Each structure stands twice: as C-alpha cells, then as structure tokens.
Amino acid sequence: MNENRHRPLRVGMLTPSSNTCLEPVTYGLLQGAPGLATAHFARVPVTRIALDTGSDAQFAPEPMLAAARQLADAKVDVLVWNGTSGSWLGIERDRALADALTAETGIPATTSTLALLDACAAYGVSRLGLALPYTRDVADAIVSTYAKEGLECVLAEPFGEHDNEAFARIPPADVARQIERAATDGAQAVAVVCTNVYGAFEADRLEHALDLPVFDSVSATLWRALDLAGARPSWTGHGQLLRDGSLRAGIQCVLGTLLAATGADRTTFRVDLPEHGLHVDLTAGEALGPGVRSIRRDASLDQRRLNTVEWLEAERRTLVQPHFREAPHPPEALKDVYGVRAQMLSPVETGGALTGWISVHSTRERAWTDADRQAIEAATAQLTAPMAPN
Known part of the structure; x- marks a missing residue:
C-alpha cells in the first residue's frame, strides 16, 4: 500500500x-x-x-x-x-x-x-x-x-x-x-x-x-x-538463513516454475556468488520430478572444465541438446549416474562474466520446443537480476 x-x-x-x-x-x-x-x-x-x-x-x-x-x-x-x-x-x-x-x-x-x-x-x-x-x-x-x-x-x-x-x-x-x-x-x-x-x-x-x-x-x-x-x-x-534464505527461496521458486513449464525431470542452477556461500561445483538450487535422483550435493566434478560449460563460456547463448551424440559432450557421470539423456543449459552473466548457468535435464532424448527455450530464457532473466551488483 x-x-x-x-x-x-x-x-x-x-x-x-x-x-x-x-x-x-x-x-x-x-x-x-x-x-x-x-x-x-x-x-x-x-x-x-x-x-x-x-x-x-x-x-x-x-x-x-x-x-x-x-x-x-x-x-x-x-x-x-x-x-x-x-x-x-x-x-x-x-x-x-x-x-x-x-x-x-x-x-x-x-x-x-x-x-x-x-x-x-x-x-x-x-x-x-x-x-x-x-x-x-x-x-x-x-x-x-x-x-x-x-x-x-x-x-x-x-x-x-x-x-x-x-x-x-x-x-x-x-x-x-x-x-x-x-x-x-x-x-x-x-x-x-x-x-x-x-x-x-x-x-x-x-x-x-x-x-x-x-x-x-x-x-x-x-x-x-x-x-x-x-x-x-x-x-x-x-546465520545463513537471514543472509541467504530469501535468495535461495527465490531460486527454488524459479526452478520449480521452469520444471513445470518444460515438463523436464530436473532443473538446477549453479552460480559463483561467494558472498552468499555459493559456488558452481554445488547447485544453488534444484527442482525434481517424481522419483528423480537429486544431484544437489554432488561436488565431484570441476564444473568450469566441463565441455558443455566451456561451450557456454565461448558462445554465451543457450545450449540445446536433444541427445548427446554431438559435441559438446556432457560428463559421463551425468549420463551414467543420473540418467540424463537430453538437456538445455543457459548462461547467467554478471558484469560480462559467466557467473553461472541453469540446467534443464531430461531422462529421455527429446526435442526441445520453442516454448521450452522461452521458458529457460525467462528463468535466466529472473535469476540474472538478483546477481547484478547494487
């Protein structure tokens, strides 16, 4: 009011x-x-x-x-x-x-x-x-x-x-x-x-x-x-909750909306934001479909060195992969451990730097639609705004 x-x-x-x-x-x-x-x-x-x-x-x-x-x-x-x-x-x-x-x-x-x-x-x-x-x-x-x-x-x-x-x-x-x-x-x-x-x-x-x-x-x-x-x-x-809780809750809300909009099996967001205790090797948020295994606390990979992330760094646009038969190839663990067969990745930039990215995962090969792409781009805009310096 x-x-x-x-x-x-x-x-x-x-x-x-x-x-x-x-x-x-x-x-x-x-x-x-x-x-x-x-x-x-x-x-x-x-x-x-x-x-x-x-x-x-x-x-x-x-x-x-x-x-x-x-x-x-x-x-x-x-x-x-x-x-x-x-x-x-x-x-x-x-x-x-x-x-x-x-x-x-x-x-x-x-x-x-x-x-x-x-x-x-x-x-x-x-x-x-x-x-x-x-x-x-x-x-x-x-x-x-x-x-x-x-x-x-x-x-x-x-x-x-x-x-x-x-x-x-x-x-x-x-x-x-x-x-x-x-x-x-x-x-x-x-x-x-x-x-x-x-x-x-x-x-x-x-x-x-x-x-x-x-x-x-x-x-x-x-x-x-x-x-x-x-x-x-x-x-x-x-404590963390008064420092970071609203940021994390907002991330979860965006990821849940994106999961519903795309009908995907998993959505995640990774970001380097040290003042909020966040770094890309652990997800800042994750939304899951029924029965889908969480990737949230797996920090076993150097995310910045993945082929797909290096592609994002170079291209600065959404990577759309209906399957993994063509480069850039994701890590084997994503396929073998978490059962991912198709994905979209969208870069989040702050001050010209690749600060993080959103992932949308499917456990089956699928052709991503224009609506799916629009949904991840809308989520990217929503998650970019809070990362911008004051």
Whole structure:
C-alpha cells in the first residue's frame, strides 16, 4: 500500500504468553537491518507443552484470531504465529491457521513451523537434525510430523522440559552443545524447534564450526515474515538463513516454475556468488520430478572444465541438446549416474562474466520446443537480476 512505502515494515507476532525469549531475540536480530522493520507482539495463553487435550486446547484458533485482530489495528504488514505447535500437532493445523488469520484480517500470515519447512525447502534439506527442549514423547511426535513432510530427522536427546517458561532458562551453551549433537548421521542442517530457546545468537558461530546451516525458530520466523512481506531480508551476523534464505527461496521458486513449464525431470542452477556461500561445483538450487535422483550435493566434478560449460563460456547463448551424440559432450557421470539423456543449459552473466548457468535435464532424448527455450530464457532473466551488483 502506498502509505506504507516510506515506513519500516510492521511484523505482527502472535506470541505464547509464557515466552520470554522471542521478543528480545527478535529485537536483537532486527538491529542487523536498521530501518527495515519493527516487530509488534500480542500474547495468547500458552504455558505447558505436552501431548494431551489440555495442552492442545491452548492452540485453538479463536484466541489467535482475537490477537490477530488487535495487531491488524496497528496496520501490520504480515502476521505470524510465533510458536512451533504445528510441529507436533500437525502441519495441516498450521496451514489452516495461516489461512484463517489471513481470512480474518486480509494480512498475509505464516507460522514458525511453516517457516522452518520453508527454510528446509530453500536449502534442499531432506535430513534434518533436531535440537529440542521438550519431553521425549513430544520430540517423537515432531519426528513423525516432519517425516510426513519428507524430512528424515536426526534427534539429539531433548532436554525433557514441559514448562514453556522454563525453556528460556536453558543456558545458551547447553543449547549449542545440543545443536552440535544433532549435526551428525548425515544431517544437512539443524533446526532449533522452539521459539523460547536461545539458539539464534549461536547460529552463526556454529554454522562455521559445523559447516551446516542452523535454522533457529525465532530467526526462521522473522526471516519468513519479512520475506512474505516482500522485504527479501539479507544481513550478516546471525546465520545463513537471514543472509541467504530469501535468495535461495527465490531460486527454488524459479526452478520449480521452469520444471513445470518444460515438463523436464530436473532443473538446477549453479552460480559463483561467494558472498552468499555459493559456488558452481554445488547447485544453488534444484527442482525434481517424481522419483528423480537429486544431484544437489554432488561436488565431484570441476564444473568450469566441463565441455558443455566451456561451450557456454565461448558462445554465451543457450545450449540445446536433444541427445548427446554431438559435441559438446556432457560428463559421463551425468549420463551414467543420473540418467540424463537430453538437456538445455543457459548462461547467467554478471558484469560480462559467466557467473553461472541453469540446467534443464531430461531422462529421455527429446526435442526441445520453442516454448521450452522461452521458458529457460525467462528463468535466466529472473535469476540474472538478483546477481547484478547494487
């Protein structure tokens, strides 16, 4: 809205009543982006986390809708349920809640659990480490809930607390050690699933030590709220998600649209963007058709030295290959390991340099149509814009 253009974004947060962590942490995180946004809070009664009807009743929609109406009076730009109850009650509960909040107020809405799932999607995470303050039965319910969303979980031993106020009294050093224990057994990222636990200010240090993203619930909620409001947050000091998450989510969106438009089996984007931790030997994003094997974490090839990439460097135009019987030939691993039989590659340039490229893969030989070529060129334009220097 026009009246909002010259003021900071306003983020409306529905907050568990016994939570003492998320407000100061959110304020602290926002100091990294002065003038971008302000946070505004309304509390709803939540004091105990357990698997029983009394605990479940705390998360009924009516008190949240009432709080949302109050926040709407402040003309907030986005609403979030800043709690992780959907992680054990079911993702469908949170999706329905977000829809209800928007229907009630006309304001876009999300939740902490949905934000964590969005973070996993942005980073292509399929195996997630969990750091939790809850009792073991609640932790097991979270593992089961996430499994239904396609996430395998590595569970560090939870702290065993059920009093929501007590979660914030767990020392940050203990939270950090729990994160380290969750970063094992092939975990591709670790999530701190609770908005009343002090994990946000540990994330940046731990990511460097573990070489894995750390998705703290408070940070993830703020990131997704700002992204949903159109801010595309990006600042340093508090982990990859606040620095790179919106860029990665945008890449995933473009690749998913391209996959659908071409009916291909895989789309990927590779780019050298060191300030965002990206380099061409690992994909920055990938979209897959049903049953198609992921190539996302395979860094076994020197991508810049591939015949096809050298062709892109020289020609700077889309390479269209309905089959691989003519040069330039792709690496044997692409054919033998990943079953690719046809592809299109489109160069992404920044300042005259070949910064990266989009790939569209087919597991069968196929004649790429004009519509397919137009789709990859449109995706190239979309992904080139964020790479341009400010």
